[in-house]
Amino acid sequence: MCTCHSELFAKRRRAFLEAVTARSRAVSDGDAVCVFPAAPVFTRNNDVEHDYRQDSDLFYLTGFNEPSTVLVMDGKSAGPDGAAEYRSTMFVRPRDADREIWDGPRFGVDGVKEHFGADEAFTIDKLADELPKLFQNKKRLYYRLGVNRSMDDKVLEAIDRTRARAKLGFTWPVEIVDPGTILHEMRLFKSKDDLDAMRKAADITAEAHIRAMGATKPGMHEFQVEAMLLETFRAHGSERAAYGSIVGSGANATILHYRQNNKKMEQGELLLIDAGAEYDYYAADVTRTFPVGAKFSKQQEAIYQLVLDAQEAGIAKTVKGSTLEQIHAECVNVITSGLVKLGLLQGEVEQLVKDEAYKPFFMHKTSHWLGMDVHDVGNYYLGGKARPLEPGMVLTVEPGIYIGKDYDKVPAEWRGIGVRIEDDILVTDGAPDNLTQAIPKTVAEVQRAPLA
Ligand code: GLY
Ligand code: MN
Ligand code: MN
16 A cells, blocks of 8 residues: 555544543543554575565554554543544654665655654654653553564663653553554454455455466476466565465375475376465465366365365355354364265264364364454454454455375375365355455366366
């Protein structure tokens, strides 16, 4: 997103601060201040850095993608005249003609006031002096401790410096609250703007998967497929992959977080691709599995169809009022009863589910929130109970069956088969809205990959 979305970011900051001040008012005991630091820069080696991606919370509130930034926001509860006051202060890198020759332009203090809605701005070197002033007479500090230790130190030092001025009549923040309690609830419910970006990420991802499915042939390497995915993402304006792409053929498909992507693919193997584009800081997260240049073997097809049945049953349950636990339970039931029918598990389905007998085959959960982060923020439980789904939430439904190549509790012909199928589902007032529906997944469709 560019500065042309500045109204969107202002709206989000306002909604966040309204929620913060409403909470302060509810306990009628003073105002709050909120601090959001940028993601740190990680050195790759010597003077070379890893690609930079802004912290999702900071980006959600500002659209500002420069490192070495701190956003401080405060809100005063409505005064006698009824008007609440909201203020954003940004600490940013200074303009620097020399550095800008090497790294590109910076907005600097004037730029963030002009384009990013900062009411006040300072260069980042002023943080230690200015933060205690911003903390003065605030009761509560919204700051996520424990993520960025060097920032934690700066924040704690600022509290200490504010407290040291108590004898001059100032008060200081005596409570630290995780801003996620408000902000991550906001991020969990996708607005129309969020969904526009998510649909674009999903569409680009669909294009990439369809291309990969059509082009994969025996004799190619997994990395060639990965290259096609990344090329398609970038060619459509995606900033980057939303996570490291998994391209695993044969037994590699049974390794949940396989990342080497360097094996030559053979006729008759399955290829599992788990890859998604990021667009405007929103992620898609999709898995498809299909045969490499051939039709499914009998065993591969049986496992594939079973995972697909489970996934479709899970998606059907992705409706208002349902929970992630119920979606998972649905997939577990379908998979367990299917494994019994295939003779891969023996016993009574209900008891096998109770005993978690499916776990050697299906060892992960079915769903996670999806948004700016691939494993997105937002509580999964409320008051100790799985939270009911509500319209505007987006989650994945991604059951799988993985039979390791050395798993000797099943006959040899079943070993080395890994299948996962994953789509991105928007909860609505009615039927589930599958954002990644366009990517083929029936047995007939995925067997269309060209024969060698
Ligand atoms: N690609 C990560 C996941 O499916 O959760
Ligand atoms: Mn996922
Ligand atoms: Mn995935």
